[in-house]
Amino acid sequence: MHVIIERNRMVHDVQHVAKAVSSRTTIPILTGIKLVADANGLTLTGSDSDLSIESFIPKEENEREIVQIEQAGSIVLQSKYFAEIVKKLPGETIEIQVHDQFAATIRSGSSVFTLNGLDPEEYPRLPQLKEDLIFSLPQDMLRNIIRQTVFAVSTQETRPVLTGVNIETENGELICTATDSHRLAMRKTKIDSQDEGLEFKNVVIPGKSLQELSKILEDTSDLAEIVVTENQILFKLGNLLFFSRLLEGKYPVTSGMIPTQFKTSFVVKTKELVHTLERAMLLSREAKNNVINVKTLGDNQIEITSTSQEIGKVTEKMATDQFEGDEIRISFNGKNILDALKVVDSDEVQIFLTGAMSPFVIRPIDSDHYLHLFSPVRTY
Amino acid sequence: MHVIIERNRMVHDVQHVAKAVSSRTTIPILTGIKLVADANGLTLTGSDSDLSIESFIPKEENEREIVQIEQAGSIVLQSKYFAEIVKKLPGETIEIQVHDQFAATIRSGSSVFTLNGLDPEEYPRLPQLKEDLIFSLPQDMLRNIIRQTVFAVSTQETRPVLTGVNIETENGELICTATDSHRLAMRKTKIDSQDEGLEFKNVVIPGKSLQELSKILEDTSDLAEIVVTENQILFKLGNLLFFSRLLEGKYPVTSGMIPTQFKTSFVVKTKELVHTLERAMLLSREAKNNVINVKTLGDNQIEITSTSQEIGKVTEKMATDQFEGDEIRISFNGKNILDALKVVDSDEVQIFLTGAMSPFVIRPIDSDHYLHLFSPVRTY
The missing domain is CATH 3.10.150.10 (DNA Polymerase III, subunit A, domain 2)
Incomplete structure (x- = not known):
C-alpha cells in the first residue's frame, strides 16, 4: 500500500x-x-x-x-x-x-x-446487513432525538436492556424511549420511509453507541439512512457507516406508565426553574440523595426547599402561570429533573402532577412530541 | 453581624x-x-x-x-x-x-x-510580620516570574526545599531559581526598594503558594509590595494580603552549576522546536522515560529522533541558525525541555552544549534575564 x-x-x-x-x-x-x-x-x-x-x-x-x-x-x-x-x-x-x-x-x-x-x-469483517427495514431522518434531528433521550438510560448493568434507548414505530411515527426506572424520557417524530408499512418494535440501541454517534452527526438536514435488523443497526451518513449491536432482552412497555389524568398542573419558566434547582442542589447534593421539596402556595407561587441537617437549608419562591387543580406537596430527585430540563429547548415547561406519591410529567409548553416522566421520592 | x-x-x-x-x-x-x-x-x-x-x-x-x-x-x-x-x-x-x-x-x-x-x-490569627525587608514588583512582572520558574520545582517530598522557588538578591537584582535537580529555571529582575541595601538569601517560597498567588495577580503594572521575614512572606496587592509560610532548609547553591563555556551552540525557532518535540514525544511518552535524541548534521541542521522498540520510530530534521562549535549527539528528557519552551516568550532560543554527558543551557535569544539548565540522559 x-x-x-x-x-x-x-x-x-x-x-x-x-x-x-x-x-x-x-x-x-x-x-x-x-x-x-x-x-x-x-x-x-x-x-x-x-x-x-x-x-x-x-x-x-x-x-x-x-x-x-x-x-x-x-x-x-x-x-x-x-x-x-x-x-x-x-x-x-x-x-x-x-x-x-x-x-x-x-x-x-x-x-x-x-x-x-x-x-x-x-481484522474481523463488518456485518453484512439485510436491508429490509430502512428509514431516514435528517442528521440534525437525529442528533436532537439522541440528546433528548440518551441521558435518561440506566448506567447500571443489573437490567442491561435499560442501558439502551428503545425505538419503535406507531402510526407512522418513531417513538424513542429511555428510562432507568426512576425517570423516563420519550421523544416522538414523523419518519420518512420508502416503505409505507414500516413497522418494528423492541429495537434497543446501546446508550454508549448513541453518544458516539451524536458526536459524528453534523448540524445539517442531510438525511441519515437507518437500517434495522434483528441484532444490528446501521446508520449511513454519506461516506460513513456506523454499525451498532442491539441490546438483547425485552424492553418494558412504557406507554401505560404515563398518566393521562392530572390533579394539578402549572407552567414555569424553564431557565428560572433550572437556576432555582441548581441552588437548592448545592445543599442536597452533599447528602447524595438530591432530594428537593416543592409545595404550592395557593397564590400562583410554588416554594422550593432543600434541607441538610448538617449544612443548612434553602428556600426559594417561584411564580407559576396557568395554575390549575389542587394544592400539593411533592419531593423528588433534583438531579433527574435538572438533567431533563437541560435538554428542553422551550422557554417554558408545563408540570403535571397526580399526587405526592404518583409519577409526574414535565413537557415543553410548545410541543407535544416529547415528555419526561419522574417518580417522586418518599421523604417520611 | x-x-x-x-x-x-x-x-x-x-x-x-x-x-x-x-x-x-x-x-x-x-x-x-x-x-x-x-x-x-x-x-x-x-x-x-x-x-x-x-x-x-x-x-x-x-x-x-x-x-x-x-x-x-x-x-x-x-x-x-x-x-x-x-x-x-x-x-x-x-x-x-x-x-x-x-x-x-x-x-x-x-x-x-x-x-x-x-x-x-x-479562627487562628494571621501572623503579624515585622516589615524590615520590603520591596515591590509590578503585578504582571511578578506573575511572569512565577510562570517562568515554578513549573521546574520538584514534586517529590524527598528534598522538601526543592518543592519551592528560591529568591535572593544580588547586586540590586532579584534572582529566582527553581530546580528538581534534573532541570533548573532561573529568572533575574531589577527590583525597586525603598531600602538601597536590600539583601536577603535562601528565601524559599512553596511552589503551591506561588501557583495560587499567580491566579490572583492581575495583568496590571500596579505594584505588589513584598514583605520578607524569617519564616513568612507577605504579598500586598491593594486590599488583598497573601501570606505564605517559607520552606525550611538550605537551598542548594546553584550559581556554580551553570556552565559558562560551551563547545557547541545554535539558534532554533521556539515554536518549531516545540512542535517537533511534541511529535517525537508521541512515541517516547509511552515508555515513560521521554527520551529524545538530538544529533547535529554538519549542514546547519539537527536531527531529532525517538525510538520505541514496540511502537516504532520518528525522525525529524530542523534547520538551525548561528551554528558554532563541534558536532555533537545528546539525549534528554523531552518533557523537561517542552515545559521550559512553553514559558519562553521569545520567537527564537539559543542552545548551548558542553558535551553529551554535561548539562546544557537554553536561553531566549532576545534576553539574558533568564535561562533553563538541563541534565542530559545517559542512553547506553
Missing part, C-alpha cells in the same frame, strides 16, 4: 473511526485502525466489536483530488498512536507506505514516522 | 480567599471562610495554615457604596458551600445576617439560605 492523502481530511476521518476503538479490548487487532487502499480510494475502519465505524475517503470529491493511490493494499495501525500522529503532522499531505512485516512509514513535511502495524487479514 | 453587599464583588473576593482553604485540613475551623464586619467594611479570610489570604472590602470605593454595614460582627462559614452559593445567587446584592448559635441567613433575590457556621473566636 502506498497513498498520499490530504492531511485535514485524514485527521477528520481518523477521529471518527477512532471513536469505535476501545483501549480496553481483549482482542489486540481491535486496538488498531484498518486502512484499505483500492482503486476508488481509502477506507478506514475502527471497531470494538459492539460498535464499528467505517469511513470511505474517495479519490476525488467535487473534482478535487483527495487521495492519490500509488499502490493498493492494506494495514492495521495502532489507533492510539496513529490518531495522535496524524493530528500533529506538519505538512499539508500525508504519505503512507507499507513495507514487509506490516510496518508503515508515514511522511509529512519534515517528519518521518515508522510504525509497527498488524496483519490486516486478521 | 448584618451586612448588605454587592454580589459581584463578593463573588470575586470569596473566590480569592477560598484559594487558601483546603478541604483536606485536619483543623475543622480552617474549612471555613471568616467574615468580619466593622465600621470600615467587610474582611474575608481563608487559610490552610501554610497559606493565608485576607481580602478587605471597603464600605465605599470610588464614591460608590459596596457594603452596607447594618451591624458589626463576625462568623465562619464553610468555604465549600458558601463560595458555591454566592456564585449562584440570583440578586444584585447579598444580605448576610448572623443569628445566635453561629448560624447565618443569606438572602438574594428570591433565594433564602440558612447556613450553619462556626465560632469566629476559634
Whole structure:
C-alpha cells in the first residue's frame, strides 16, 4: 500500500473511526485502525466489536483530488498512536507506505514516522446487513432525538436492556424511549420511509453507541439512512457507516406508565426553574440523595426547599402561570429533573402532577412530541 | 453581624480567599471562610495554615457604596458551600445576617439560605510580620516570574526545599531559581526598594503558594509590595494580603552549576522546536522515560529522533541558525525541555552544549534575564 492523502481530511476521518476503538479490548487487532487502499480510494475502519465505524475517503470529491493511490493494499495501525500522529503532522499531505512485516512509514513535511502495524487479514469483517427495514431522518434531528433521550438510560448493568434507548414505530411515527426506572424520557417524530408499512418494535440501541454517534452527526438536514435488523443497526451518513449491536432482552412497555389524568398542573419558566434547582442542589447534593421539596402556595407561587441537617437549608419562591387543580406537596430527585430540563429547548415547561406519591410529567409548553416522566421520592 | 453587599464583588473576593482553604485540613475551623464586619467594611479570610489570604472590602470605593454595614460582627462559614452559593445567587446584592448559635441567613433575590457556621473566636490569627525587608514588583512582572520558574520545582517530598522557588538578591537584582535537580529555571529582575541595601538569601517560597498567588495577580503594572521575614512572606496587592509560610532548609547553591563555556551552540525557532518535540514525544511518552535524541548534521541542521522498540520510530530534521562549535549527539528528557519552551516568550532560543554527558543551557535569544539548565540522559 502506498497513498498520499490530504492531511485535514485524514485527521477528520481518523477521529471518527477512532471513536469505535476501545483501549480496553481483549482482542489486540481491535486496538488498531484498518486502512484499505483500492482503486476508488481509502477506507478506514475502527471497531470494538459492539460498535464499528467505517469511513470511505474517495479519490476525488467535487473534482478535487483527495487521495492519490500509488499502490493498493492494506494495514492495521495502532489507533492510539496513529490518531495522535496524524493530528500533529506538519505538512499539508500525508504519505503512507507499507513495507514487509506490516510496518508503515508515514511522511509529512519534515517528519518521518515508522510504525509497527498488524496483519490486516486478521481484522474481523463488518456485518453484512439485510436491508429490509430502512428509514431516514435528517442528521440534525437525529442528533436532537439522541440528546433528548440518551441521558435518561440506566448506567447500571443489573437490567442491561435499560442501558439502551428503545425505538419503535406507531402510526407512522418513531417513538424513542429511555428510562432507568426512576425517570423516563420519550421523544416522538414523523419518519420518512420508502416503505409505507414500516413497522418494528423492541429495537434497543446501546446508550454508549448513541453518544458516539451524536458526536459524528453534523448540524445539517442531510438525511441519515437507518437500517434495522434483528441484532444490528446501521446508520449511513454519506461516506460513513456506523454499525451498532442491539441490546438483547425485552424492553418494558412504557406507554401505560404515563398518566393521562392530572390533579394539578402549572407552567414555569424553564431557565428560572433550572437556576432555582441548581441552588437548592448545592445543599442536597452533599447528602447524595438530591432530594428537593416543592409545595404550592395557593397564590400562583410554588416554594422550593432543600434541607441538610448538617449544612443548612434553602428556600426559594417561584411564580407559576396557568395554575390549575389542587394544592400539593411533592419531593423528588433534583438531579433527574435538572438533567431533563437541560435538554428542553422551550422557554417554558408545563408540570403535571397526580399526587405526592404518583409519577409526574414535565413537557415543553410548545410541543407535544416529547415528555419526561419522574417518580417522586418518599421523604417520611 | 448584618451586612448588605454587592454580589459581584463578593463573588470575586470569596473566590480569592477560598484559594487558601483546603478541604483536606485536619483543623475543622480552617474549612471555613471568616467574615468580619466593622465600621470600615467587610474582611474575608481563608487559610490552610501554610497559606493565608485576607481580602478587605471597603464600605465605599470610588464614591460608590459596596457594603452596607447594618451591624458589626463576625462568623465562619464553610468555604465549600458558601463560595458555591454566592456564585449562584440570583440578586444584585447579598444580605448576610448572623443569628445566635453561629448560624447565618443569606438572602438574594428570591433565594433564602440558612447556613450553619462556626465560632469566629476559634479562627487562628494571621501572623503579624515585622516589615524590615520590603520591596515591590509590578503585578504582571511578578506573575511572569512565577510562570517562568515554578513549573521546574520538584514534586517529590524527598528534598522538601526543592518543592519551592528560591529568591535572593544580588547586586540590586532579584534572582529566582527553581530546580528538581534534573532541570533548573532561573529568572533575574531589577527590583525597586525603598531600602538601597536590600539583601536577603535562601528565601524559599512553596511552589503551591506561588501557583495560587499567580491566579490572583492581575495583568496590571500596579505594584505588589513584598514583605520578607524569617519564616513568612507577605504579598500586598491593594486590599488583598497573601501570606505564605517559607520552606525550611538550605537551598542548594546553584550559581556554580551553570556552565559558562560551551563547545557547541545554535539558534532554533521556539515554536518549531516545540512542535517537533511534541511529535517525537508521541512515541517516547509511552515508555515513560521521554527520551529524545538530538544529533547535529554538519549542514546547519539537527536531527531529532525517538525510538520505541514496540511502537516504532520518528525522525525529524530542523534547520538551525548561528551554528558554532563541534558536532555533537545528546539525549534528554523531552518533557523537561517542552515545559521550559512553553514559558519562553521569545520567537527564537539559543542552545548551548558542553558535551553529551554535561548539562546544557537554553536561553531566549532576545534576553539574558533568564535561562533553563538541563541534565542530559545517559542512553547506553
